[in-house]
Amino acid sequence: MDKWKRSSRLVDMTRQLLSEPYRLIPLTAFAERYNSAKSSISEDLAIIHEVFQSGGSGELETVAGAAGGVRYIPKIDRQRALDVLKVLCEQLSNPDRILPGGFLYLSDLLGDATLLSEIGRIFATVFAGKKIDAIMTVxxxxxxxxxAAASYLRAPVVIARYGYRVTEGSVVTVNTISGSGRQMRQLSLSKRSLAEGSRVLIIDDFMKAGGTIRGMMDLLHEFNAEVVGVGVMVESAAEQRLVESYVSLAAVTEVDVKERKIHVELGNLFTREGEWKDVKN
Amino acid sequence: MDKWKRSSRLVDMTRQLLSEPYRLIPLTAFAERYNSAKSSISEDLAIIHEVFQSGGSGELETVAGAAGGVRYIPKIDRQRALDVLKVLCEQLSNPDRILPGGFLYLSDLLGDATLLSEIGRIFATVFAGKKIDAIMTVxxxxxxxxxAAASYLRAPVVIARYGYRVTEGSVVTVNTISGSGRQMRQLSLSKRSLAEGSRVLIIDDFMKAGGTIRGMMDLLHEFNAEVVGVGVMVESAAEQRLVESYVSLAAVTEVDVKERKIHVELGNLFTREGEWKDVKN
Structure with missing residues (x-):
């Protein structure tokens, strides 16, 4: 096989690294693919790392030793995250979202693949380094x-469901209770969807009192799984919280159905300690 | 601002193009970002195009003129697609998937972000050039x-739901009927989720008689929308089909609950005409 030119090699390595975040690729795999010396590969990786890091789109992590290699850790820088979340808050503030009962219409935002991809990168940045075996949602x-988060954290997704579905096989079921305590629902997770003792990140779109997330935590307890983090897109004002520790991207502090006004602020993402410590400002 | 070195520029351009498939980026945007001559940018783009195409991961499309620029069209080559689908078929053949009633457990496959990403690229290749305004599923x-398809086709996703949910606002509802004609269910789509006259690609995980997909088509008819394609991951043997034209990735031809055997073949993807004509073999 011909030796690749550096320019082509850089393009192809960038493509491969971006397409498989968190996967450790041995340097020998690159050296063989491009029929190039390991020293040249190392130089290329240094260039890619430098461009990624200065552009705020993540970094390459090098693992030394025989079983070593390089992996791409996707991140988003603080400023870009702030820009994304400001747009999110602005969109959430649109009074046309108000539905009867004070509910908010969110399906357009959740259908926007570009916004989702940015939010996925934000969650991936916040929960980087948590050793996640699975991402759970409802x-x-x-x-x-x-x-969206899974595509950057390279973890499988498991989905809890309300009630029981024939296509899930045997399930574990818990009762969830809404924050107001007025409504009870059964939440189920397929027994074969999660290995015992897994480290799990919980992601959801909306949290008020947190009854649904509490239900997912109860389910995970039944699997002897560990909750390594909770991330929600939108939190809403609640008299009591059933979940203590979580990361929210936006916070709806008031919905005035009569005056048709929604007040939205940034979530607790930037006020919590440490999450952005690894990110270049 | 300093002029970027070609090596850094190639890495950053590759990252940007890959992160925004189908988005037309003006050459002047690149020239300004990298403080480089347009001629250098064109040379870089030629290198990237060549690497993408020879690696079977898509191509750059150049649009001439004042409103022109370049966009990345993600694709997967025939051989790689075949490799992915062989693994899919093999996994589908595992008799442990058989659930009571002859249903198949698919949630593990649908939770696998890497497999999904490959399937998304396959659908993006099949439906490239269809001018898709939205992707619909249930x-x-x-x-x-x-x-997964939306992330490569850069289109918003709209989700039809069974029954009515308070968070969807006003909805349009149709009746769907299963192929056996024994079960009727209401399928709804939020009125504000889709503009009249949209061109829509329908994607679903499983199709037997096609009652659910027929229901989605009926819903789209109510929105004066046009169905530009139907893609399913798995089709299953059925006495009659309510959907004539569709692309399937895998076909379950037999599930023997007693003998615990599943027979799986490749879907109609490669036997249909034309879908892979743009893909380098």
Whole structure:
């Protein structure tokens, strides 16, 4: 096989690294693919790392030793995240979202693949380094967010469902209770969807009191799984919270159905400590 | 601003093009970002195009004129698609998937972000050039597939739901009937989720008689929308089909519950005419 030119090699390596975040690729795999010396590959990787990092789109992590290699860790820088979330808050503030009962219409935002991809990168940045075995969400509206995060964190998605579906096989079921305590629903997770002892990140679109997320945590307890984080796109004012620790991207502090006004602020993402410590400002 | 070195420029351009498939980027935007001559940018784009195309991961499309620029069209080559689908068929053949009633457990496959990404590229290749305004699916298991395709086709996703949900606002509802004619269910789509006259690609995980897909087509008819294609991950043997034209990736031809055997073949993807004509073999 011919030796690749550096320019072509850089394009192809960039493509491969971006397409498989978190996968450790041995340097020898690159050296063989491009019929190039490992020293040249190392130089290329240094260039790619430098461009990624200065552009705020993540970094390459090098693992030394015989079983070593390089992996791409996707990130988003603080400023870009802030820009994305400002647009999100602005869109959430649109009074046309107000539905009867004070509910908010979110399906357009959750259908926007570009916005979802940015939100996925934000969650991936916040929860980088948590060693995640699976990402859990609940049907229906949490699903796109969970997959957006999964595509950057390279983890499988498991979906809890309300009630029981014949296509899930044996399930574990818990009762969930809404924050107001008025409504009870059964939440189920297929037994074969999650290995015992998994480290799980919970992602959902909306949290008020947190009854649904509490239900997912109860389900995970039944699988002896560990919750390594909770991320929600929107949190809403609630008299009591059933979930103590979570990361929210936006916070709806008031919905005035009569005056048709929605007040939206940034979530607790930037006020929590440490999440952005690894990100270049 | 300093002029970028070609090596750094190639890495950054590759990253940007891959992150926004189908988005037309003016050459002047690149020239300004990298403080480089348009001629250098064109040379870079030629290199990227060549690497993408020879690697079977798509191509750059150049649009001439004042409103012109370049866009990345994601594709997967025939051989790679075949490799992915062989693995899919093999996994589908595992008799452990058989659930009571002859249903198949698919949630593990639909939770696998890497497999989904490959399937998304396959659908993007099949339906490239169809001018898609939206991708439609039905809750719950079709959702990850629709988003996987959307991430490569850069189209918003709309989700039809069974019954009525308060968070969807006003909806249009149709009756769907299963192929056996024994079961009727209401399928709804939020009125504000889709503009009149949209060109829509339908994606779902599983099709037997096609009652659910027929229901989605009926819904789209109510929106004066046009169905530009139907893609399903798995089709299953049925006495009659309610959908004439569709693309399937895999076909379950037999499920023997007693003998615990599943027979799976490749879907109609490669036997249909023309879909792969643009793809380098």
């Amino acid at each position: 049907e229906t509206k949490g699903i796109p967010l969970a997959y | 809750e719950t298991k079709g959702i990850p597939l629709a988003y």
